[in-house]
Amino acid sequence: MPTQRLPVVSETLCTRCGECVATCPVQALGVGLDGSVVVWPQACVGCDVCAQVCEPLAIAMREQDW
Ligand code: SF4
Numbered sequence: 001m002p003t004q005r006l007p008v009v010s011e012t013l014c015t016r017c018g019e020c021v022a023t024c025p026v027q028a029l030g031v032g033l034d035g036s037v038v039v040w041p042q043a044c045v046g047c048d049v050c051a052q053v054c055e056p057l058a059i060a061m062r063e064q065d066w
């Protein structure tokens with residue numbers, strides 16, 4: 001099971017603005033059917049850019065197994 005630094009999106013803080021999805025340089029983020037942000041661990045390079053552009057600070061980077 002790979003361990004990797006990945007974004008974790010807070011459902012309570014996220015305003016679903018789409019900024020992180022638009023900014024991710026490797027298209028590792030998408031929008032789910034319910035409008036929530038979805039992470040594709042296989043594509044994510046752990047660059048933190050999504051966390052930096054998220055104005056409500058809804059994204060935290062954490063080491064995760066997947
Ligand atoms: S930038 Fe932040 S608030 Fe906007 S969709 Fe992404 S996680 Fe949600």
Ligand code: SF4
Binds near residue numbers: 044047049
């Ligand atoms: S950490 Fe970087 S590569 Fe991973 S989802 Fe965020 S912007 Fe994309």
